[in-house]
Amino acid sequence: MTATAANTSDAMASAPGVRSATDVDWRRSANIGGILGITAVFIGLVGMAVGLDKRMLIDPVLSLGYLFVLAIPLIGGWIAAREITLEGMTAPIKGARDIVAGAVAGLVGGAVVAMFLVMLNAWDLQELLPNWSDALLDMYTFGQGVGVGIVLVLVVGLVLGAIGGAVHVIPAKPRRLLSIAVQWVISFAVLEAVIDDLLGGFGLQAVADVIYARRGGLLIIPGLIIGAIAAFVAHRFEGKGAELKTQYMELEPERKNQVSKQGLIIMVVLGIVLPIFLGKIVNELLSNVGLFILLALGLNVVIGRAGILDIGYVAFFAVGSYMMAFLTSPLAPWRESDGILSAVFGWLPVLNWFVALPIVVLTAAIVGVLIGTPVIRMRGDYLAIVTLGFGEIIRLLFLSDWLAPTFGGAQGIRSIPGVNLGFAEINGTDPRAVFYLVAIFVAIAIYVSSQLETSRLGRAWMAIREDESVAEAMGINTVTTKLFAFVVGAILASFSGAIFAAKVGSVFPNSFELLVSIIILVVVIVGGMGNIPGVMMGAVVLIGVLGGPSQPGLLQEFSEFKLLIYGALLVFMMLKKPEGLIPNAARNRELHQEEALQDAWLKGDKPGTTKDEVDDAGPAPSAADIDGSLGLGGATS
Amino acid sequence: MTRLLEIENVSITFGGLKAIDDLNFHVDEGEIVSVIGPNGAGKTTFFNTITGLVTPQIGDIKFEGQSLIGLDPNEITARGLARTFQNVRLFPQMTILENVMVAQHCRTNQRVIGPLFRTAAWKKEEAEIRERAEKVLGFFGHRLVGYRLEQPAFVLSYANRRRLEIARAMATQPKLLLLDEPVAGMNPKESEELTHLIGRLRSEWGFSIVMIEHDMGVVRDVSDRVVVLDHGVTIAQGSYEEVSTNPTVIEAYLGKAAAESEGGGSLDSAAHSGEGAH
Numbered sequence: 001m002t003a004t005a006a007n008t009s010d011a012m013a014s015a016p017g018v019r020s021a022t023d024v025d026w027r028r029s030a031n032i033g034g035i036l037g038i039t040a041v042f043i044g045l046v047g048m049a050v051g052l053d054k055r056m057l058i059d060p061v062l063s064l065g066y067l068f069v070l071a072i073p074l075i076g077g078w079i080a081a082r083e084i085t086l087e088g089m090t091a092p093i094k095g096a097r098d099i100v101a102g103a104v105a106g107l108v109g110g111a112v113v114a115m116f117l118v119m120l121n122a123w124d125l126q127e128l129l130p131n132w133s134d135a136l137l138d139m140y141t142f143g144q145g146v147g148v149g150i151v152l153v154l155v156v157g158l159v160l161g162a163i164g165g166a167v168h169v170i171p172a173k174p175r176r177l178l179s180i181a182v183q184w185v186i187s188f189a190v191l192e193a194v195i196d197d198l199l200g201g202f203g204l205q206a207v208a209d210v211i212y213a214r215r216g217g218l219l220i221i222p223g224l225i226i227g228a229i230a231a232f233v234a235h236r237f238e239g240k241g242a243e244l245k246t247q248y249m250e251l252e253p254e255r256k257n258q259v260s261k262q263g264l265i266i267m268v269v270l271g272i273v274l275p276i277f278l279g280k281i282v283n284e285l286l287s288n289v290g291l292f293i294l295l296a297l298g299l300n301v302v303i304g305r306a307g308i309l310d311i312g313y314v315a316f317f318a319v320g321s322y323m324m325a326f327l328t329s330p331l332a333p334w335r336e337s338d339g340i341l342s343a344v345f346g347w348l349p350v351l352n353w354f355v356a357l358p359i360v361v362l363t364a365a366i367v368g369v370l371i372g373t374p375v376i377r378m379r380g381d382y383l384a385i386v387t388l389g390f391g392e393i394i395r396l397l398f399l400s401d402w403l404a405p406t407f408g409g410a411q412g413i414r415s416i417p418g419v420n421l422g423f424a425e426i427n428g429t430d431p432r433a434v435f436y437l438v439a440i441f442v443a444i445a446i447y448v449s450s451q452l453e454t455s456r457l458g459r460a461w462m463a464i465r466e467d468e469s470v471a472e473a474m475g476i477n478t479v480t481t482k483l484f485a486f487v488v489g490a491i492l493a494s495f496s497g498a499i500f501a502a503k504v505g506s507v508f509p510n511s512f513e514l515l516v517s518i519i520i521l522v523v524v525i526v527g528g529m530g531n532i533p534g535v536m537m538g539a540v541v542l543i544g545v546l547g548g549p550s551q552p553g554l555l556q557e558f559s560e561f562k563l564l565i566y567g568a569l570l571v572f573m574m575l576k577k578p579e580g581l582i583p584n585a586a587r588n589r590e591l592h593q594e595e596a597l598q599d600a601w602l603k604g605d606k607p608g609t610t611k612d613e614v615d616d617a618g619p620a621p622s623a624a625d626i627d628g629s630l631g632l633g634g635a636t637s
Numbered sequence: 638m639t640r641l642l643e644i645e646n647v648s649i650t651f652g653g654l655k656a657i658d659d660l661n662f663h664v665d666e667g668e669i670v671s672v673i674g675p676n677g678a679g680k681t682t683f684f685n686t687i688t689g690l691v692t693p694q695i696g697d698i699k700f701e702g703q704s705l706i707g708l709d710p711n712e713i714t715a716r717g718l719a720r721t722f723q724n725v726r727l728f729p730q731m732t733i734l735e736n737v738m739v740a741q742h743c744r745t746n747q748r749v750i751g752p753l754f755r756t757a758a759w760k761k762e763e764a765e766i767r768e769r770a771e772k773v774l775g776f777f778g779h780r781l782v783g784y785r786l787e788q789p790a791f792v793l794s795y796a797n798r799r800r801l802e803i804a805r806a807m808a809t810q811p812k813l814l815l816l817d818e819p820v821a822g823m824n825p826k827e828s829e830e831l832t833h834l835i836g837r838l839r840s841e842w843g844f845s846i847v848m849i850e851h852d853m854g855v856v857r858d859v860s861d862r863v864v865v866l867d868h869g870v871t872i873a874q875g876s877y878e879e880v881s882t883n884p885t886v887i888e889a890y891l892g893k894a895a896a897e898s899e900g901g902g903s904l905d906s907a908a909h910s911g912e913g914a915h
Contacts, residue, residue, distance in 0.1 A: 448753060455752035455759075456766070459731075459739040466728040473688055475714035475743030475809050484748065586730040589789050600792035 021096035029080045029104040033161075036076035036105060037112020040069055040140075044116075047131040048561055050139055055557045056217030057189040064190070064557060065139065073109055073157050077102030077164020094168045106161015110154040113140060117153065121146045173238075177231040184230035189218040194554055197279035271439060275432050283431035285544055287503065288551040290438030291496050292543040296523045296535045297445040298492030303521070304530035304584065305449075305458060306485035307465030308376060309384040311517050312391020315371065316364050316490040318512035320497020322398055323363045325413035325507045326406075327356040332413050337405040353419040353502055360498050361491050367394075368490030369483060376482040379468065391517055399509035412508035419502045428503045441495045446532055452488065461485055462586070515549050515563075522566055526573050528580025530587050537581050542566070640702075641666045641813055641845050642687070642718075647696030649682060649869070656682040657693070658869040664813060669839055669846045671856045673880075674866035675890055680849045681723055683866065684815050687847075688720050689713040700813070715743040719811035721802040723818050723849070729791035733781055733801060736790050737770040740808035773804045776842075777834070796823045800831075807842065814838065816848040820855055832858045853881075865889065 043049050053065030081098035085091045117140055125132045141149020142156075167175060188195060192212055199208040211222040218226075248259060275283055295317060302310045326332055330350045334341040351359075371390045378386055398407050407413065418427025419437060426433040452458050460481045463471040472478050501507050519542070527538020546562050547553030558565060573580070579588045589596040642664040649657040656679045664670050672680050685691040687698060689710040698705045705713055719740075728736050745766060751759030774781040777800045785793075790801060799819060806814055819835065820828040832855045838844050850856050856863060856877060863880045865873040867889040873880050880886055 451752040451755075452749065455763070456742060456745055456747050457749065457752070459735055460742050462731055462735070463728050463739045463742075466730055467726060469690070469710075470722070470726045470728070471739075472710045473690065473714065473720060474740045474805065475711050475719075476739070477709070477711045477743075488749070586789065589791075590730050593791065596789065597792055600788055 019092070019095065019097045021100050023097050024101045024104065026104065029101045030108050032076050032080045033105040033108025034112060036072050036109030036157075036161075037116070040072050040109065040113050041116045043068055043072075044136050044140060045129055045131050046561065046564065048564075050131065050133070050135045051560060052557055053139055056213065056215065057186070058223055059213035059215070059217030059219055061220070062189075067186070069140070070156070070160060073106040073160035074164040076105045076109055077161035078167050079164075080105035080161070081165035081168050098168045099162050099165045102165020103158050103162035106157040106159070106164070107154060108157075109161065110157025113153050113157070114150040117141060117146060117150055177234055180234040181227035181231040185218070185223050185227045188226050189223070191554055192216065192218070193556065194282055194285075197281045198277075201277040201279045201282075272436075275435050278432070280431055283435050285552075285554065287431050287434040287438050288548055289539050289544045290435060290442050291500055291503075292520065292523060292548055293442050293536050293539040294438070294445050294496035294499075295493055295520045296527065296539050297442070297449055297532065298489040298496070299520050299524050300530065300532070300535045301449055301452070301461075301492070302485050302489035304524060304535070305453060305465065306461040306482055308387075308482060308485060309380075310387045310486075310489070311384050311514075311521060312371075312387040312389065312394075313489070313493060313520055314512050314514070314517040315391045315394035316368065316493035317497045317500070317516065318394055318398060318509075319364050319367050319490075320360055320494030321501040321507045321511070322407060322413070322497075323360040323494070324353070324356055324498040324501040325416045327351045327359060328353055328502075329413050329416045331415045333404070333408040333411075334406045339405050341406060350417075353417070353498070357498055360494055364490045364494030364497075365487050368487040372483045372486035372490075376479060376486060388514070388517075391514060395509050395512045395514075398512070410509065412506055414506040416501050416505050416507070418505075419499075426502065428505055434499070434503050438499055441499065442536075445492050445495065448488070448492070450532055457481065457484055511550065513549070519543075519549050519566070522570055526569060526580060528582045528584055528587070530584035531580070531582055534580050534582035534584065541581065542569075639666050640664075641668075641700065642847075643699045644687070645697045645699070647686060647693040647698065649679075649686060649691060649693050655869050657686065660696070660866075660869065660871060662864065662871070664845055664847055666812075666845055667839065667843075668861050669835070669848065669859050671860040671863045671877075672847060672849045672866060673851070673853075673856060673863060674872075677868075678866040678889075679869040680866055681817060682869075684720060684817055684847075684849065687713075687815065688718060711743060714809055714811075717810070717812035718815065719806035719809040719813075720815035721799070721806050721817055721819065723821070725795075725798045725802050727790040727798055727801060727805070730789055732787050733774065733790055733793070734767075734770055734786040736801060736805050737773055737808045738766050740805045741766050741769060741810070744810050770808060773807045774801075776807070776837075777804060796827050799823065803834075803838075807838070807844075812845060814844045814846045816846060816850075818849055818851060820850065820852050828852055828855055831855075835859050857881075 049065045049069050051065065052068060053063045055064040056062075057064050057067055081094075081101045083092055117137065120132065120137045120140075137146070137149075140153065142152050144152060170178065188211070196208045196212065199205060211218060211226075213219055248256065251259060275286065278286070295313070298316070299310065299313050302308050302313065326334065327348075328351050335346070336342070371387075375383060375386050375390065397403055399410060401409055403409070404411075418425040424433070426437050428434065460471070460476045463474065463476060464478055464481060468478055500511075504511075523538040523542050524535055525538075526542060527536065528534020543551065543553060545554045546565055547556070547559055552559055553562075579591045583591075640663055642662075644660060644662040647657055647660045648655065660683070662683075672683065674680055682691060686693055687705070689705065689708055689712070692706065700713075700716055700718060703716075705716070705718075708716075728739065731739065745762050747759045747762050750756065751762070771782065771786075774786070780797055781801055781804060790798065793801060799822070803814075803816065803819065806816075816835070820831050823831065835846065835848070835855075836859055839846060846859075848856075848860070860877055863873075863875065863877050864871055865880055865883075865886050872889055873883045873886045875883075
């Protein structure tokens with residue numbers, strides 16, 4: 001096997017590395033070009049291009065809308081010129097060929113857009129497609145009219161495609177620095193509101209005024225300076241991160257623990273201190289992220305650990321919110337109605353948030369058992385559909401006229417007081433305090449889920465996720481074990497609901513739509529199912545950056561297209577990184593079995609261990625082990 | 638010797654097919670019983686019936702004098718029966734250690750409170766689970782311990798998966814161990830070693846064992862008693878020597894003509910030809 005590998009690499013090395021400019025995979029480039037064109041047309045027709053054109057990124061040359069449109073040929077050109085080099089192969093030398101490949105893709109894309117422009121000019125389909133407008137035509141022709149515009153589109157496509165392809169020609173290091181610089185400039189431009197808020201918090205409002213134009217948008221010269229600084233810093237500290245990592249990996253286990261602990265302490269201190277300097281916008285954002293982290297951690301127990309695909313999870317969030325509102329609001333409908341509730345419980349005073357919390361949690365647990373008991377006897381798709389049903393049932397109950405005297409129907413429950421600490425009250429007007437409250441509960445949730453994961457119950461959940469019938473045959477009572485997961489999930493969601501009610505001050509049935517369940521699910525999947533840091537990262541990226549179902553994120557401009565981006569991101573993740581941003585070890589292995597097998601094989605093949613096995617009682621294990629590891633062993637059965 | 642498992646007049650029908658037909662069977666404490674029979678004889682259904690995966694329409698199954706009918710598989714495991722599967726069914730993504738730890742579920746009882754408040758009882762139980770897991774794995778020599786503990790089960794070779802499955806069954810602390818073709822897919826040397834281990838499972842761990850096996854060498858070496866099934870019916874029972882020369886048994890394996898021509902030939906050759914057929 002080694003010999004063949006050597007031969008192959010020899011052959012590769014002797015092949016001419018520099019290729020002529022016409023040695024292009026024309027069909028592939030043209031295909032990519034077609035995709036580019038369609039993407040550009042799609043972005044135009046969903047209204048993203050025109051909608052985001054109002055937002056200036058770099059004053060006065062680049063708007064967010066144009067960034068989206070122009071990035072398409074750039075990225076397309078880059079993809080068209082990309083070649084996959086496998087390990088052991090010599091990388092082909094990049095040159096004119098790659099620029100041509102990119103240019104072709106860009107040109108074809110431009111042609112598709114040009115055809116679209118002709119149609120856009122000739123017909124009026126606005127009744128069918130609301131964004132079929134003159135504004136779009138104006139934008140895509142760069143305001144030059146159709147005739148000149150079409151030529152411009154072709155030229156821009158060609159040039160940007162070529163530039164995208166040319167990126168491969170730049171040597172690795174400058175390319176990296178350039179990419180970092182561009183990323184930083186774009187981040188500064190896109191995150192203008194937040195950076196403005198941050199600088200204001202640290203008393204540096206003057207800096208913000210210098211960087212940004214009055215009507216929004218990064219100014220050109222400060223933009224260039226930011227890019228230069230980013231590139232310089234990247235150059236100065238190149239490889240330092242990897243170096244630190246190896247240093248850390250080489251530490252003794254004890255010392256490693258110590259360092260991790262110190263890291264944790266630093267992060268906790270930062271978590272406490274930083275919000276003091278942050279403005280309202282960022283703190284509001286952080287508290288929303290925290291609420292979703294709570295929900296995602298809860299769902300992670302249910303779906304990531306026990307493998308119960310619950311798509312009605314919002315039900316428990318709703319129960320938590322409503323129960324808190326029910327108990328703490330002086331204007332709760334049931335107090336004013338003359339039904340049985342007010343007759344029996346009329347004496348019950350309006351409760352303090354902390355007094356109500358145990359009751360809320362208990363209710364959520366009971367609802368968890370009630371919903372869970374029928375649901376968890378089902379498996380797979382059936383279970384998902386039934387949970388979906390229950391999620392909707394809970395929302396509809398809160399919405400119903402039947403329960404309106406208790407829960408207020410569509411009017412919901414209003415004037416929910418904040419969390420009364422005695423000396424102060426935490427409510428939505430002070431996002432910083434809400435953030436601290438949320439952070440405490442997130443810490444509790446992290447502790448609970450990590451403790452349970454490694455316990456007897458956590459192992460049983462994992463076994464059920466792997467193979468339910470075998471788990472049962474191995475003595476695990478699958479019904480109660482799964483019910484535990486359901487209830488733990490319900491309780492964590494009710495924490496989130498309880499804080500949500502106090503933060504917002506009023507609850508309505510339409511805050512608990514199916515969409516919320518789906519978004520929590522997407523957070524868990526994108527972040528990394530079954531892994532606590534992953535799930536938290538998912539919440540930060542999706543809720544923090546894009547925004548929650550009704551909460552704005554960092555990129556407020558995108559709120560209209562949030563779901564589109566969610567969908568695109570989910571598809572992208574499923575294709576490219578199905579294990580999530582920060583994957584769970586077991587899930588990662590599951591999705592990359594071949595690599596895991598290779599690693600295990602290499603490890604098992606260490607001289608020391610092989611010797612152990614040979615010494616042991618006879619059979620020559622290494623040959624059999626290797627066969628088995630490569631999946632050939634199964635053939636003998 | 639006391640009766641451990643007693644099966645009385647059990648019948649199982651799948652649609653029109655009688656998988657098990659009026660079967661009577663027993664295992665005494667400390668016994669190793671092998672169940673053999675041609676393919677499709679109902680051996681695995683027999684195991685599934687005992688472990689509660691299939692409920693018999695007629696008859697009773699008693700374990701230590703108490704009926705198992707109507708119990709869930711996990712309750713049966715808790716009573717002290719554990720099994721392995723013909724087509725090895727581990728928890729492939731869990732580590733080897735976890736596979737064995739999770740099998741002690743029905744012998745332990747810490748749930749939410751213990752781990753959350755790190756109670757002394759929980760710590761003690763976790764330590765015991767871990768210790769017992771390592772002890773069980775240690776039974777198979779170096780193969781499943783050391784660096785292996787933290788590896789996922791799917792990286793194991795076929796033979797090691799079979800070993801791990803036995804270890805997992807052992808970890809449930811059973812009285813009766815049901816092994817479904819424990820040496821299938823192993824090379825002769827490995828089967829010989831496992832045969833030896835099966836003997837030790839009784840002598841050192843005190844398990845009674847029922848084993849389904851096609852390898853007649855293994856059957857001969859370890860069984861106190863051999864039961865032959867064909868078409869869901871017991872056609873012969875007794876020591877290996879008695880069964881292997883029984884004309885009905887040879888007929889079941891090789892057909893009537895062969896049984897007559899060989900004039901009561903040996904089962905060893907019969908079983909081997911039977912093996913060749915699938």
